[in-house]
Amino acid sequence: MTDIHNQIDTTVKNNDVVLFMKGNTDMPQCGFSGRSVQILQHLGVPFKDVNVLANDEIRQGIKDYTNWPTVPQLYVKGEFVGGADIMMEMYQSGELKQLMEEKGVVAA
Amino acid sequence: MAMTAPEIETFIKDALPDAVIEIKDLAGDGNHYSATVASSSFKGKSRVQQHQMVYAALKGNMGGVLHALALTTTVLEN
Numbered sequence: 001m002t003d004i005h006n007q008i009d010t011t012v013k014n015n016d017v018v019l020f021m022k023g024n025t026d027m028p029q030c031g032f033s034g035r036s037v038q039i040l041q042h043l044g045v046p047f048k049d050v051n052v053l054a055n056d057e058i059r060q061g062i063k064d065y066t067n068w069p070t071v072p073q074l075y076v077k078g079e080f081v082g083g084a085d086i087m088m089e090m091y092q093s094g095e096l097k098q099l100m101e102e103k104g105v106v107a108a
Numbered sequence: 109m110a111m112t113a114p115e116i117e118t119f120i121k122d123a124l125p126d127a128v129i130e131i132k133d134l135a136g137d138g139n140h141y142s143a144t145v146a147s148s149s150f151k152g153k154s155r156v157q158q159h160q161m162v163y164a165a166l167k168g169n170m171g172g173v174l175h176a177l178a179l180t181t182t183v184l185e186n
Contacts, residue, residue, distance in 0.1 A: 063171065068160065069170040069172075070176075080156065082159070084178075085159070085180065086155050086159065
């Protein structure tokens with residue numbers, strides 16, 4: 001496996017909640033990334049943001065890592081949850097909150 | 109570069125012949141669309157897998173030529 005794959009794998013495995021995004025929490029640089037940050041903040045979920053614009057290797061590597069062509073990408077306890085669409089769909093249906101509670105990354 | 113709605117529909121239909129597709133152009137720039145795709149091929153697949161099937165149908169255009177595709181997938185019961 002490539003270095004970048006290992007680096008991403010380590011980040012995903014060592015942090016409960018990781019959001020690979022364009023920009024960062026304070027300054028999202030894409031509407032979808034911004035909306036994803038807001039969803040996590042609304043749920044009160046602490047998360048690690050990774051700015052893929054700051055590193056081209058990560059920007060491409062993350063798409064290969066999980067065979068998902070776009071950013072943002074959300075990972076919870078090492079598992080890929082989805083991109084902005086799926087996050088929004090799950091958030092609106094209450095599934096995302098339930099998932100976070102089940103994984104113990106946010107208080108019930 | 110950009111894609112037209114018919115092009116997107118053709119790509120998806122090639123991979124998912126029974127797909128019922130609805131595409132909306134969000135920004136008029138050929139780069140930002142929303143699409144709902146219903147297909148019996150999605151049966152038993154997770155949301156992530158369903159979306160990956162649509163992205164695969166788009167043959168690498170997703171995330172490149174096509175910047176944003178707000179996707180909603182549903183299982184088509186036959």
